[in-house]
Structure formats: C-alpha cells, structure tokens
Amino acid sequence: GQIVVFDAVTDIIFNSSIQGLIIAIGLTGLFLVIAYAVLxxxxxxxxxxxxxxxxxxxxxxxxxxxxxxxLNALTGTILSISIGLGIAYSVHATHRFIDEYNAGADAYESMIITLSGTGGALLGSMLTTSLGTGALALAITPVLGDFGLLMALSVVYSFVFTVIALPPAVLLWEHYHGVWEGINLSVSG
Structure with a gap:
C-alpha cells in the first residue's frame, strides 16, 4: 500500500543523501588537493x-x-551542505597561513599570525551566518526549525574546529612536508 511505497521512497532518498555526503567529502578533498598542488x-x-x-x-x-x-533525508542533506558552508573557514585560514609561511615564518609562528590576524574576520563571519541561519530555528514548522538549528550549529562547529583542529593538522603537514622534501633532496642529490 501507500505506507510501504512511502517508506521505500524515504529509504532511497536517505541512502542518496548519505551517498551525496560521501561524494561531497571526496570531491571537496580532491579539489583542495588539486588546488593547493597547482596554486x-x-x-x-x-x-x-x-x-x-x-x-x-x-x-x-x-x-x-x-x-x-x-538522521533522515533532510538532515543527511544538511550534512552535505555543511561541508560547503564550513570549508570556507578552513580555506581562508589555510590561505592566510600559506601567505605567512611563504614569507619565511615557521609553521607555528605562521599559524599564530593567521589566527590573530584572520581569526576576528572568521569570527564575525561565523556569527552573522550562524545567527542568520539559526533564526530559522524559530520557525513554526519543526522541519524548518531543525534545518535552521543544524545549519547554525554546522557553521559554529566549522569555525571552532578551524581554530582548534586546523593548527595541529598544519603542524603535522609541515612535519611531513619537511620529511618529503628531505627524501626528494636525497634522491636528487
């Protein structure tokens, strides 16, 4: 009957939203690797x-x-959207880090300069975006309210983890980047 058909359609939509999330993560990672390699x-x-x-x-x-x-079709889709909204904070911080790192500072000093210089702008952006999307949490319909709340939380989490998790990730990058450069120099030399 109609209930069985609705349940089957809901399962298909949910599975496609999870596949979309995985594809979004993969394509975002691939794009970033290519962009940083080329630029x-x-x-x-x-x-x-x-x-x-x-x-x-x-x-x-x-x-x-x-x-x-x-976790349903709508909230699964929100997870994919949160990648697009949240990656901007990490990209801006990483770009500023590269500018400082290329200017001759080590990774630690470059990250301190990045967070002290760009952190305020990222904070302002996070506040305006999360408050704007979070206003939907006041909507009359629960689905729209959940959407707004989750969007606001995804923006806040993206900012917070850019400030907390990006510095150690970049310091690990510098460590392995130095190891790879040493390997390349010993092979070519």
Missing part, C-alpha cells in the same frame, strides 16, 4: 584543510543524536 605546490595542505570539517560533521552527528534529531 601553491603543497597538495597535502588540501587534506589538512579538510580535517576540521570532518570533525565538525562528526560533532554535528553527535549533537543530532543528543538532541533527538533523527
């Missing part, structure tokens, strides 16, 4: 750049469970 000759920074967003998505899933918001 900066630092492809592994693309992976470091994706790290805070993956943590933000994990925290968003945990928050959904804590708040009793089910």
């Amino acid at each position: 900066e000759s630092k492809p592994l920074l693309g992976i470091a750049n994706l790290f805070p967003i993956l943590i933000a998505i994990a925290f968003l899933l945990g928050t959904m469970r804590y708040l009793g918001i089910s």
